[in-house]
Amino acid sequence: MRKVSEYKIEQYLRYPQTLSDEERTFISEEIKNSAEASKIYRFLKEYYEELDAIKSEKESVIPLEFKRQKQNPGVGSPVVLAAMSENSEKASLVTKATLVSERPKTVVRVLENKMDDTLQFHVHGEEPGTTERVIVSFQNPKLDLVTDEEGKLKQVRELSDIQWEEVSAVLRIPVFRFNMNKVNHGKLYSLRDVGGSEVKINQTKEEVTFVVKDQESSLSRILMVNKKSDEVILNRIDPEGTSFSFRGRMEAIFYFYK
Known part of the structure; x- marks a missing residue:
């Protein structure tokens, strides 16, 4: 007689989308009919509820404030950080602004590239996960800027006229992420974030749609x-469903933000 393992029960509880319909049905029946499986399920459910409650206390939307720089000799002069190539002139980057948050300790350095008049953003945080794919959201102008895995973003041109001393901005840290590594055409499944919000996922041959229930x-x-292509697309959540189009076999990571 087949017996469900603790690992499979945990998978059923946390990542049901990774199981087949047959596996989910079998595990569900085992939890109902087996005292041992039911005990394991209740233990894991309580454990993860406590863990999620702790995680949800972490700040995911962090207000940023402009930090006025102390006037020292040499401030404002270009700082050479890197060479563009062996035979080209070195790129001079000047600190344009510094945005900070005390809790958690986070620093966003805004640098101006004098070579092409573009801005660069460098996010530094003490806590793990506070720099990868974070969003710097500005209120005026309304603008979202997304960093890479290292908390960096280059070639920004939209903020040339901004008054940094009066800036209103927040840093959005992903609350959870979803890896889509295989195609499940026409399949509907769901996941939950650490705050308990249920997200339904419907995947077809040409798009994937997320609905926050x-x-x-x-x-x-x-x-x-x-x-595969390093393409990055940011969408605001639509109550009716937020869709992303794609062609061919899709391999992507989806990040969710408050």
């Missing part, structure tokens, strides 16, 4: 990173 959910944005 909880109307009171604080989720506001979804980011898609195509692992």
Whole structure:
């Protein structure tokens, strides 16, 4: 007689989308009919509820404030950080602004590249996960800027006229992410974030759609990173469904933000 393992019960509880319909049905029946499986399920459920409650306390939307620089000799002069190539002139980057948050300790350095008049953003945080694919959201102008895995973003041109001393901005840290490594055409499954919001996922041959079921959910944005092409698409959540189009076999990471 087949017996369900603790690993499979945990998978059923946390990542049901990774199981087949047959596996989910079998595990569900085992939890109902087996005292041992039911005990394991209840233990894991309580454990992860406590863990999620702890995780949800971490700040995921961090207000940023402009930090005025102390006037020291040499401030404002270009700082050479890197060479563009062996035979080219070195790129001079000047600190344009520094945005900070005390809790958690986070610094966003804004650098101006004098070679092409573009801006670069470098996010530094003490806590793990506070720099990868984070969003710097500006209120005026309304603008979302997404960093790479290292908390960096280059070639920004939209903020040339901004008054940094008066800037209003927040840093959005992903609350959870979803890896889509295989195609499940026409399949509907769901996942939950650490705050308990349920997200339904419907995947077809040409697009994947996310629907946040909880109307009171604080989720506001979804980011898609195509692992094959490095394409990055950020969408605000639509209550009717947030869709991302693609062609061929899709391998992507989806990040969810408040």
